[in-house]
Amino acid sequence: MAEDSKPKLFHKELEPKAIVRPVEISTAFQGCKMEVVEIFRSGELDICLGLDDEVIVDFGHHLVGYVEFSFHVNDQPTDSPYGIQFVFGEVPSEVAGDLEDYQGSLSRTWMQEERCTIDYPSGKFQLPRRYAFRYLKIRRIAGPKWHPLYVSAIRCRTVTSADFSRVFPLRGDDSELLNLDQVSLRTLGNCMQTVFEDGPKRDRRLWIGDLRLQALSNYMTFGQNHLVKRCLYLFAAVVNDRGQVPSSLFEFPTPHASNDYIVDYTALYPVILSEYFDATGDKETVRDLQEIAFYQLDVVLNHVDEEGLVHLPENQWSFIDWCDGLHKQAAMQGLFIFALNSCLRFAGKLRLSERVNQLELIRDKMISAAVKHFYGKEKTLWLSGPEGQVSFASWAWMTLAGVLPPEQSALSYKALWVEEGVVRPKGPYLYHYVVDALFQCGLENEALLLLKEYWGGMLAKDATTFWEVYSPEDDKLSPYKDYRVNSYCHAWSCTPSYFIRRDAVR
Amino acid sequence: MAEDSKPKLFHKELEPKAIVRPVEISTAFQGCKMEVVEIFRSGELDICLGLDDEVIVDFGHHLVGYVEFSFHVNDQPTDSPYGIQFVFGEVPSEVAGDLEDYQGSLSRTWMQEERCTIDYPSGKFQLPRRYAFRYLKIRRIAGPKWHPLYVSAIRCRTVTSADFSRVFPLRGDDSELLNLDQVSLRTLGNCMQTVFEDGPKRDRRLWIGDLRLQALSNYMTFGQNHLVKRCLYLFAAVVNDRGQVPSSLFEFPTPHASNDYIVDYTALYPVILSEYFDATGDKETVRDLQEIAFYQLDVVLNHVDEEGLVHLPENQWSFIDWCDGLHKQAAMQGLFIFALNSCLRFAGKLRLSERVNQLELIRDKMISAAVKHFYGKEKTLWLSGPEGQVSFASWAWMTLAGVLPPEQSALSYKALWVEEGVVRPKGPYLYHYVVDALFQCGLENEALLLLKEYWGGMLAKDATTFWEVYSPEDDKLSPYKDYRVNSYCHAWSCTPSYFIRRDAVR
Structure with a gap:
């Protein structure tokens, strides 16, 4: 009976709206506010990441879904795979600092983090899980020293069983x-x-x-x-x-x-x-x-x-x-x-x-x-x-x-x-x-x-x-x-x- | 022309043969030898991993391919996702120690390592890349404290363009x-x-x-x-x-x-x-x-x-x-x-x-x-x-x-x-x-x-x-x-x- 009423799921493709950076401000929520570094329009995003660089993109509001993006490099050949860390945050504090000091009583696996090794930095990649987030931090943690990696076409395919078209406008x-x-x-x-x-x-x-x-x-x-x-x-x-x-x-x-x-x-x-x-x-x-x-x-x-x-x-x-x-x-x-x-x-x-x-x-x-x-x-x-x-x-x-x-x-x-x-x-x-x-x-x-x-x-x-x-x-x-x-x-x-x-x- | 001669690939399904553990022996290659802990027959493997436990399985010889396995737990519910690290080694030294002290002049991304977060420890999982290895270390690095994770049905689907049936027996x-x-x-x-x-x-x-x-x-x-x-x-x-x-x-x-x-x-x-x-x-x-x-x-x-x-x-x-x-x-x-x-x-x-x-x-x-x-x-x-x-x-x-x-x-x-x-x-x-x-x-x-x-x-x-x-x-x-x-x-x-x-x- 429960299986019979499994709902239809609705999807949207959303892009980040801006690159942001965390700023410590005592009056901000949890002491941390995101400051806009760059706003971009749909399809414009193309982030250059050197080794150890990181960037935080802001989707503008909270969302739930699956994330994909494209990689490319401008100067082939690159001599080794790329190591990349992704950290998702519902609020700034989750992505502002380092998760290494996590001390929570719940498992750290609840903090949404992925580490991927990318053999060939070309084409589309999809991260493996469903994420709940507004902010996405991308860090190049290993790989070629001299070959910047470009990240573009970041998309979140949202998922919900809520049909927003049925909501009565207030x-x-x-x-x-x-x-x-x-x-x-x-x-x-x-x-x-x-x-x-x-x-x-x-x-x-x-x-x-x-x-x-x-x-x-x-x-x-x-x-x-x-x-x-x-x-x-x-x-x-x-x-x-x-x-x-x-x-x-x-x-x-x-x-x-x-x-x-x-x-x-x-x-x-x-x-x-x-x-x-x-x-x-x-x-x-x-x-x-x-x-x-x-x-x-x-x-x-x-x-x-x-x-x-x-x-x-x-x-x-x-x-x-x-x-x-x-x-x-x-x-x-x-x-x-x-x-x-x-x-x-x-x-x-x-x-x-x-x-x-x-x-x-x-x-x-x-x-x-x-x-x-x-x-x-x-x-x-x-x-x-x-x-x-x-x-x-x-x-x-x-x-x-x-x-x-x-x-x-x-x-x-x-x-x-x-x-x-x-x-x-x-x-x-x-x-x-x-x-x-x-x-x-x-x-x-x-x-x-x-x-x-x-x-x-x-x-x-x-x-x-x-x-x-x-x-x-x-x-x-x-x-x-x-x-x-x-x-x-x-x-x-x-x-x-x-x-x-x-x-x-x- | 190069595309026309792209070779057919051959595959085999191989299982690990034993659980092993590294032992420091000065006379062994690189000072480290694998000691057999347990040998098992096909389909018998069922490894129990508590939090922070690790195990090394030995496929018996070097191989190249894609790795999958099954997870299960005996005592649902588990309260959080499981965090697991996989390290592949062609030789014992790659899996015996910790990669954190890696000092090589080539990128660490060449060391074959994956970190995965598993939302639901049930069913088949495939690791994302092709690996070259004999040993596979599996470590539970995060997740539920009280719920052991069982790993079974570890398989490597090997890949090669060499047709071994064509080799003249010596x-x-x-x-x-x-x-x-x-x-x-x-x-x-x-x-x-x-x-x-x-x-x-x-x-x-x-x-x-x-x-x-x-x-x-x-x-x-x-x-x-x-x-x-x-x-x-x-x-x-x-x-x-x-x-x-x-x-x-x-x-x-x-x-x-x-x-x-x-x-x-x-x-x-x-x-x-x-x-x-x-x-x-x-x-x-x-x-x-x-x-x-x-x-x-x-x-x-x-x-x-x-x-x-x-x-x-x-x-x-x-x-x-x-x-x-x-x-x-x-x-x-x-x-x-x-x-x-x-x-x-x-x-x-x-x-x-x-x-x-x-x-x-x-x-x-x-x-x-x-x-x-x-x-x-x-x-x-x-x-x-x-x-x-x-x-x-x-x-x-x-x-x-x-x-x-x-x-x-x-x-x-x-x-x-x-x-x-x-x-x-x-x-x-x-x-x-x-x-x-x-x-x-x-x-x-x-x-x-x-x-x-x-x-x-x-x-x-x-x-x-x-x-x-x-x-x-x-x-x-x-x-x-x-x-x-x-x-x-x-x-x-x-x-x-x-x-x-x-x-x-x-």
């Missing part, structure tokens, strides 16, 4: 929002391959958390609904022996599960199915997958006690946000209720009345428990853990769960801003849920402001796709000990288009 | 000679591609000096006469604007001349044409190329004075041998006379009587000058230069030129062995001419002894093809400042088969 005067929409579209499009990848540079995997946000943006933009269906089936095909979907899966060489079982991601599988039903009305698929979806809910509800209170599993990853010190219990309580509501929605549509009754009972119990255990009435704040930690995470998920009426949630949001020591969102994934919750409780202006502040902050730092990690205070933040291995085109940052098209401009 | 009891013949055949076969390459690892060029020896061996073995014709035409196609053939040419991307004009190589072009005529009777080709051949002789004779004495050109390379301090004038005198004799042979067959008369006059004058200026009668030695340097080079070429009757040349050879300070041959190329001269003057036993001593010395040091550079006294001798970049399958060492089949066994 109207409106708010150029900030229009820009956010464009960069969102590119982010989503570059992640849309034969699955919804989390990032086309890294991990190139299908993650449940990312998939939900991609699916939502996709319904509003490319409408590539078959790809969502394909991904739902792929997860169904790789459940473990107890029937639980993994948090992510690998498409190649054949689809297989990752080892991660993140509890909040498990809860989101039925949410994705329910929203797919809302978007497509595809009853057949939902019927086919409903038992798998309900099973995920069962897995999740194992962590809910008699009273309806969530207890975070101790030996399992609870994600919510990349944020040390965040107390996640209240947020998870909200997230589980949110998932229950999603299940209730499609169970209702399918007239599974017994299931509806059962789930409503649990949902109501969980709402009561939420209010009883986490809600601090005097300050209208959601509190989590023994210290009563206040966080945007708790607020967002409780709001999305609809535990309080919208106007109370709105008050609770305002209260966050006067309280001290509130744990703020760290990454785009949680920022999405905060913005979504703001729209949900009627705080549209605040939602748009946050969109413009946070995602707009990336634009102000020259993003042409949105990033996996973004902290306005620390450009070099990375969960992986080397910020260069961060993904700079990341699915979970792609939702500005969703909000703009759902709530703001259309 | 009879005889002298196993030393039979071994020399086998290794000669492999050396020649591995150099026979779409041209006669000097070495399939390096330079992969067509050199006149090598071509002559390859052509001679080829007539006695593979009989791939069209390939000789092709090479003669290729040289004719790339003469410089004065009509001189370069000393070597590059076949790819399109045939083009090197910048080297070695005077003795220029003289050998007509020799190759003449011997091609002897071997094939192909009058059409010889007629077609005769003017080019005569022109080379004219170029060479520009360096001969009125009296018939050769003066070495000062701004041009005179090769004769890789040997510092060798005085080359006498040898060159002999070589020019030898070339004249070759031209006289085909000019006579073509009944170019005017040309014959003209060349005979010059030849006779040069013979007189040779005796007058270089022959030391009292000691029956050939002397070159103001110091009267005695060398095997002078002796060999004067003998091959037939300046003295064979029995006198034989005496002169014996005299070399009692004289002190005689400059001995350094490389296989000159050794060939010494052996040839020994046969020429009737010293068959000495010729065979030298064959067995010198080429047999390489066999004793585990050669499975004969080398570009071999000094019995210094395994690490190299004209290129790093012996690892020497070619260990080199055309100009391929003539034992020629002698054995011409003079010894058949």
Whole structure:
């Protein structure tokens, strides 16, 4: 079934626009900005490289695809093969320095680098892999001392399963929002391959958390609904022996599960199915997958006690946000209720009345428990853990769960801003849920402001796709000990288009 | 014309025979011997590589071709691409150490190395270039820490234009000679591609000096006469604007001349044409190329004075041998006379009587000058230069030129062995001419002894093809400042088969 819905791929031939060089500027993103050395028009590029020379070309924006180019020399004969290194960068820092000092906790193989030996510097060459990049550094690391090598006709044959011609053109005067929409579209499009990848540079995997946000943006933009269906089936095909979907899966060489079982991601599988039903009305698929979806809910509800209170599993990853010190219990309580509501929605549509009754009972119990255990009435704040930690995470998920009426949630949001020591969102994934919750409780202006502040902050730092990690205070933040291995085109940052098209401009 | 005679290529699928490891042994060739770790039968190989592991496989003998293999992992998922380095070695020293300390005067790109990033460790992979090697080192340099990579089904698809089925099987009891013949055949076969390459690892060029020896061996073995014709035409196609053939040419991307004009190589072009005529009777080709051949002789004779004495050109390379301090004038005198004799042979067959008369006059004058200026009668030695340097080079070429009757040349050879300070041959190329001269003057036993001593010395040091550079006294001798970049399958060492089949066994 997943194979049947394998999408058609779209290609474009793109050329670099300029030769650039990195300049250290403390105010630039990660302290490094690209300065234009030379702009050229289509077909004009012809770069001369002596031994040990290097050049960086700039394609103007982020893209994903296969790269080819032509070599020639002016003064045959050359006496030995040419040794060339290629380094691809989504952002300047990846190509500005040397990868030899890479210290990341993830494998260096994620840094996109090739070393090639070219026997005869003539004609077309294609590099072997798919790359995600804006910048390409070409270095002549070995070979003839006296014979410059010319590189021309650099082309990237882009690849995506997103059909940009299907995107409804936005109207409106708010150029900030229009820009956010464009960069969102590119982010989503570059992640849309034969699955919804989390990032086309890294991990190139299908993650449940990312998939939900991609699916939502996709319904509003490319409408590539078959790809969502394909991904739902792929997860169904790789459940473990107890029937639980993994948090992510690998498409190649054949689809297989990752080892991660993140509890909040498990809860989101039925949410994705329910929203797919809302978007497509595809009853057949939902019927086919409903038992798998309900099973995920069962897995999740194992962590809910008699009273309806969530207890975070101790030996399992609870994600919510990349944020040390965040107390996640209240947020998870909200997230589980949110998932229950999603299940209730499609169970209702399918007239599974017994299931509806059962789930409503649990949902109501969980709402009561939420209010009883986490809600601090005097300050209208959601509190989590023994210290009563206040966080945007708790607020967002409780709001999305609809535990309080919208106007109370709105008050609770305002209260966050006067309280001290509130744990703020760290990454785009949680920022999405905060913005979504703001729209949900009627705080549209605040939602748009946050969109413009946070995602707009990336634009102000020259993003042409949105990033996996973004902290306005620390450009070099990375969960992986080397910020260069961060993904700079990341699915979970792609939702500005969703909000703009759902709530703001259309 | 050269394109018409492009040869058919022959292929075989070969597998490695064993896993080996390098052991430092002072008595081994270059101080390094391969010790067998594990022998396996066809299809059995399945190598497990953890991060930073390396393995060396041994194909049992030298080969030239394209390499593919299969990857698999036992424990999916693996969390990142695999980074793998491949290093090919014709001899143990190339793979035993690290190439990072390479100090050669030739480009490091001649050392056969690839670095690949493998996104999905599954299925077949082919390395991008043609390799010349016996040993293949595979190192896992990056990628998943906890997931061993399995390498299996390593295959080399060999390539040669030599048809081994056409080689006449040798009879005889002298196993030393039979071994020399086998290794000669492999050396020649591995150099026979779409041209006669000097070495399939390096330079992969067509050199006149090598071509002559390859052509001679080829007539006695593979009989791939069209390939000789092709090479003669290729040289004719790339003469410089004065009509001189370069000393070597590059076949790819399109045939083009090197910048080297070695005077003795220029003289050998007509020799190759003449011997091609002897071997094939192909009058059409010889007629077609005769003017080019005569022109080379004219170029060479520009360096001969009125009296018939050769003066070495000062701004041009005179090769004769890789040997510092060798005085080359006498040898060159002999070589020019030898070339004249070759031209006289085909000019006579073509009944170019005017040309014959003209060349005979010059030849006779040069013979007189040779005796007058270089022959030391009292000691029956050939002397070159103001110091009267005695060398095997002078002796060999004067003998091959037939300046003295064979029995006198034989005496002169014996005299070399009692004289002190005689400059001995350094490389296989000159050794060939010494052996040839020994046969020429009737010293068959000495010729065979030298064959067995010198080429047999390489066999004793585990050669499975004969080398570009071999000094019995210094395994690490190299004209290129790093012996690892020497070619260990080199055309100009391929003539034992020629002698054995011409003079010894058949």
